[in-house]
Structures are given as structure tokens and as C-alpha cells.
Amino acid sequence: MYDIVVTTHPGLEEILSEEIREITGRITCGSHYAYIEIQGELSDIVKMNINSRIATRVLVRFAQFTFGDLDDLYAEAKKLKWSSFLNPRRTFELELNGRHGFKGLNMPLLRVKDAIADHFREKTGSRPSVDKERPDVRISLYIEGNSMKVFIDSSYHPLYHRGYRTRGHFSPMKENLAAGLIRLSGWDGRELFYDGFCGTGTIPIEAFLIKNGIQPQVLRKDFGLAPLTDNAETLIRKEKRRIDIKYKKGIIGNDISPKALHGAGESLGLFSRYGGIDFRMGDFLKKTAPADKGLLLINPPYGERTDMEKEFPKYLGDKLKHDFKGWAVHIFSANNDFIKNIGLRAKRKIPVKNGAIDSRLCYYPIF
Numbered sequence: 001m002y003d004i005v006v007t008t009h010p011g012l013e014e015i016l017s018e019e020i021r022e023i024t025g026r027i028t029c030g031s032h033y034a035y036i037e038i039q040g041e042l043s044d045i046v047k048m049n050i051n052s053r054i055a056t057r058v059l060v061r062f063a064q065f066t067f068g069d070l071d072d073l074y075a076e077a078k079k080l081k082w083s084s085f086l087n088p089r090r091t092f093e094l095e096l097n098g099r100h101g102f103k104g105l106n107m108p109l110l111r112v113k114d115a116i117a118d119h120f121r122e123k124t125g126s127r128p129s130v131d132k133e134r135p136d137v138r139i140s141l142y143i144e145g146n147s148m149k150v151f152i153d154s155s156y157h158p159l160y161h162r163g164y165r166t167r168g169h170f171s172p173m174k175e176n177l178a179a180g181l182i183r184l185s186g187w188d189g190r191e192l193f194y195d196g197f198c199g200t201g202t203i204p205i206e207a208f209l210i211k212n213g214i215q216p217q218v219l220r221k222d223f224g225l226a227p228l229t230d231n232a233e234t235l236i237r238k239e240k241r242r243i244d245i246k247y248k249k250g251i252i253g254n255d256i257s258p259k260a261l262h263g264a265g266e267s268l269g270l271f272s273r274y275g276g277i278d279f280r281m282g283d284f285l286k287k288t289a290p291a292d293k294g295l296l297l298i299n300p301p302y303g304e305r306t307d308m309e310k311e312f313p314k315y316l317g318d319k320l321k322h323d324f325k326g327w328a329v330h331i332f333s334a335n336n337d338f339i340k341n342i343g344l345r346a347k348r349k350i351p352v353k354n355g356a357i358d359s360r361l362c363y364y365p366i367f
Ligand SMILES: C[S@@+](CC[C@H](N)C(=O)[O-])C[C@H]1O[C@@H](n2cnc3c(N)ncnc32)[C@H](O)[C@@H]1O
Pocket: 171, 172, 173, 174, 196, 197, 198, 199, 200, 201, 202, 203, 254, 255, 256, 257, 260, 282, 283, 284, 285, 299, 300, 301
């Protein structure tokens, strides 16, 4: 059994626990700020990497120890059995998270790097090198006061890298955040799904993957499983299912920007040659609702430079009140004033962080 930490965006921990239970059949052992803990086998680690829509990384604990000062940290780290997954021909990269009282943000990180180098140099005369771009192994350190946990990052790239984002798109939403918001909205996969400000299509594409049961990582090839098994490629291949598109109707994405929509269409094309999302172009405020009822999930823009931009939340609120009767409306925004100025009373507000930014998903049933 491995001790595993699965990270996500703050606010999504509870639905991540539910999702991990569905994927692995295992109950999580703890839920914390931005991560959950679970014990599982290698097969669970593979399953979570390929199937979790909400996780950011699946980290596998390699060691845990306490230490006094930095010299002690170095000595403890040097004793670990690094050779169980590293050797002088392999490259590695270290990342440090957590809180500590040492001056200099990187001091504990540098001491662990030295410890790894000296561990191998003393045993073999040579040492594995650091490679920041394409290391063979990504190691994640988590420090809390004078306790250190060392993890192997079995995801390698964060899991919001699904492999469908074509290059050059502007600041889209993270894919696992979009999937989390869809789950929080309670969408059942059957009612009409509409994103009126879809940009590069992250939210409708994630909805399309959910509706068709397409695995979020079906396009991605590289994970960080090699330190855990010689069979990584086979295990990944066996866990992946063929893309089988059953539903091509019932999801609409709209945006005012042709460039963003072009990117959205390119991304969708990696899953389906014949479409599957009805992408439309135009000003949301000038369009009528596409049906009598459905679920609208939007992440609208908020600028406050021009009068039009200042008035935008009010226009949006009016539009929703008048044109979207019968709809379940979910608005994700970081801006409190924006939410206030919409002029609708939210039935529910769920705090979710978007990167470092406090945001919320507000639910308005429109009658
Ligand atoms: C915050 S971004 C949404 C990003 C999107 N969730 C993604 O992942 O790419 C807001 C989007 O609203 C679009 N937009 C701005 N004003 C609009 C309007 N009046 N009608 C429709 N779309 C609009 C912008 O082009 C932008 O793509």
C-alpha cells in the first residue's frame, strides 16, 4: 500500500474525495486544504491519474521525517533510500511547498538537493543531475514546521494538462477547475448545458468529456509512474479506453471572440472529427436563451474601464431575469462587486480558489 496525496484547487476537496471513491472504490483517509489523503495500490495511482477530472497531482509518499536545523535536515535526507527510484544516470527536479521558519525560501530545498547528490557521490562516485525542464523524476517536498514529507510526483505534469489545449490561447480556466465547477453545479449530463462566455471552450469541452464518459487524460502519454514501476507504459495503455462518442447534442458554447472559438474548435477536434459541441459566436447580451430550460454555467469577463463594462453585471442580471426563466444559472467569479451588481439573489455560493484568487460559484435558479 502506498500513502497518497491528491491535490486540487481549494474548495474542490470534498468533490475530489467523492470522485476518488468512485474511481478507486476506496474511502479517503483525510481531507485538508487543497488536498486529500488516501491509501492505495499502484493500480489506484494509475486509475486516479487517467480518470480524475478534478485532481491536480497524484503524489506518492516516499519518506517522512522530522528534523531540527538545516544540517539535521541534510543528514536525515541523505539517509533516505533514494536509489530505490533514482540513479546517477537519471535526472530529477525538486519542488518545495509548505511552511517553514528558515530564512531564505529555498534553503531547505537546496539542502535536500545537496543530500541527494552527496548520498550518491559517496556511494557510487557520481550523482544524478538536476534537470528543470524534462527531468526523469519529479520529487515534491512538503514541509510543515520541522516535519518533512517527500513525494514522488506520479502525474509529472499537473493533471489539468489534458493535452487538448492547442498552443497560443489566452488565459483560459484550468481544465480541472472547470470539471470541478461542473460537478459542483450538479449537472446530470442530460439537461441542456450552456456556457455563454466559453472563451477557448474549457467548460463545454469538460462537459462534453463528462457526458460521453471520455477519460480526461486519454490524449496524454507522459506521466511520472516510471519511478514506481518498470511497467508504466503498459499500465497506462491498459487503463485507457477508446474514445466512444455517443452524444453530440446538448452542449452549447458561445463567445464573442472568433479567435477564442477557433481554439475551442481545434481542441474539440482532437476528440471528435464531427463536432459534438454547438459553438456559436456573438454577444451573449444580444442573444435569447437557446431553449426553455437548461443549465447555464458561465465565467464572465469583468472589466471596469468603460461605462459599458461598469454596467455589464447589471445588463447580465437583467438578461438572465428576463430571458432565462426556467434555467439553473451558475456564475463563477472572483469579483464580489460583479456578483453584487448582477442584482440577483444567489441561492448558494460556494467558495473556490482559482489559482491564488478567491472566487465563488453562485447558483441562481431563475423563476
Ligand atoms: C473569463 S473569459 C472565459 C474563459 C473561458 N472559461 C476559458 O476557459 O477560456 C470571458 C470570455 O467572455 C468573452 N466575452 C466578453 N464579452 C462577451 C459578450 N458580451 N458575449 C459573449 N462573450 C463575451 C471573452 O471573449 C472571453 O472569452
